[in-house]
Amino acid sequence: MTKLFFNILLISLSLIVHNSYGQKKIKIEHITIPFDLKGDQIKYEINGKLYNVQPKIEVKNIESIVMVQDKVDSTNSTISLKTKKKIKPISIQDMIEKYLDVDPRFTVFKYDDFFIEGNIDDFLIDKNYLLRLEVLDGKSFSYINEETKLTIVNIVPRTDENLKPKILIKKPVIYFNSEKEIDANVKVELNGEITASYPKYNSEGWNIKVLPTGEVIDKNDQRKHKYIYWEGDLTPKMSLEDHNKGYVIAKDSTISFLEKALPSFGLNTFEINDFISYWIPDLNKNEYNFIQFVANENCDDIAKLKVHPQPDQEIRLYMFFEGCSKNKVVTEPLLKIYSKERKGFTVIEWGGAEINKDTVF
Numbered sequence: 001m002t003k004l005f006f007n008i009l010l011i012s013l014s015l016i017v018h019n020s021y022g023q024k025k026i027k028i029e030h031i032t033i034p035f036d037l038k039g040d041q042i043k044y045e046i047n048g049k050l051y052n053v054q055p056k057i058e059v060k061n062i063e064s065i066v067m068v069q070d071k072v073d074s075t076n077s078t079i080s081l082k083t084k085k086k087i088k089p090i091s092i093q094d095m096i097e098k099y100l101d102v103d104p105r106f107t108v109f110k111y112d113d114f115f116i117e118g119n120i121d122d123f124l125i126d127k128n129y130l131l132r133l134e135v136l137d138g139k140s141f142s143y144i145n146e147e148t149k150l151t152i153v154n155i156v157p158r159t160d161e162n163l164k165p166k167i168l169i170k171k172p173v174i175y176f177n178s179e180k181e182i183d184a185n186v187k188v189e190l191n192g193e194i195t196a197s198y199p200k201y202n203s204e205g206w207n208i209k210v211l212p213t214g215e216v217i218d219k220n221d222q223r224k225h226k227y228i229y230w231e232g233d234l235t236p237k238m239s240l241e242d243h244n245k246g247y248v249i250a251k252d253s254t255i256s257f258l259e260k261a262l263p264s265f266g267l268n269t270f271e272i273n274d275f276i277s278y279w280i281p282d283l284n285k286n287e288y289n290f291i292q293f294v295a296n297e298n299c300d301d302i303a304k305l306k307v308h309p310q311p312d313q314e315i316r317l318y319m320f321f322e323g324c325s326k327n328k329v330v331t332e333p334l335l336k337i338y339s340k341e342r343k344g345f346t347v348i349e350w351g352g353a354e355i356n357k358d359t360v361f
Helices: 002-006 092-099 251-265 269-283 296-301
Strands: 009-017 024-032 040-046 049-051 054-058 062-069 076-083 089-091 107-111 123-126 130-136 151-157 167-177 182-190 192-198 206-210 216-218 228-234 247-250 288-295 303-308 313-323 346-354
Touching: 089 092, 092 130, 167 182, 167 269, 167 303, 182 192, 182 228, 247 251, 251 269, 251 288, 251 313, 269 313, 269 346, 288 296, 296 303, 296 313, 303 313, 303 346
Parallel strands: 040 076, 054 123, 107 151, 313 346
Antiparallel strands: 009 024, 024 054, 040 049, 062 076, 089 123, 130 151, 167 228, 167 346, 182 206, 182 303, 192 228, 206 216, 247 288, 288 313
């Protein structure tokens, strides 16, 4: 019994490191108890009700766990769990019938990015802990037939991390200034995924040739571009000090505000024209906007830009905005003046996102 208990599979762990005395505290968030371990047939009693499937329960909701072996047949065991609050067990098969229209014969399931192995009927989850189901694009498998695709369903649990909203970072464009031709590799690292790019972004990033004219040549197809572009869904790692630290700008004053503010961050006239031309249609949808800026090294908390060879100078700027009332109380930060002089190999990037009250940084 002891050996079986300590062979409980811990599916998700989060580590909290304490600096004092070099100790580490491990916090177990939720557990799965194995259905069949080395021939032992295990049944589960949850709050007095018997189940023949694996329960997935948050540890913080478990009041007690007791394992009892059958006195007649020692290979049969029952794990009895009492929970602190009522749970709603649901099987994957039930979830399919209730929420999805997929063929289970050609469907695989992931739970918090772990693929579920074995019979899906032998997997039970607390419905209260279910956040959503995501149907992901699968791949064609020739051994089934050429037209059948395997469907991947991601079962997303209700964790603090998964509850963080994602934002769509739009139109990050990357310009290059150089006095001579440079072969460069550019990669973007973000807590999310790139949803669009031009030239096409691949596993190696962009391999480009930077020209003294400011144009770039994509080495994959030899096409010439004035900049490279990407956008993506991501969860920022940053946390703004004060959601009320920014600027309330009326629609009629937006262009003049940006024309005054953007040079402070080091953008030139050409880049400012591109910036305003792209964002003004979205900004003009609101009578008033609350606008915040994130510049240079602080942009790494949104997306890291990896350029080789190392640029002599990087200029990066992200703008976040949302519609607001003209009476919104804010603290206007002083605009920091960044150097406008460009020397050697310089990389310039700007982008941004529309945020709302449900978007938490």
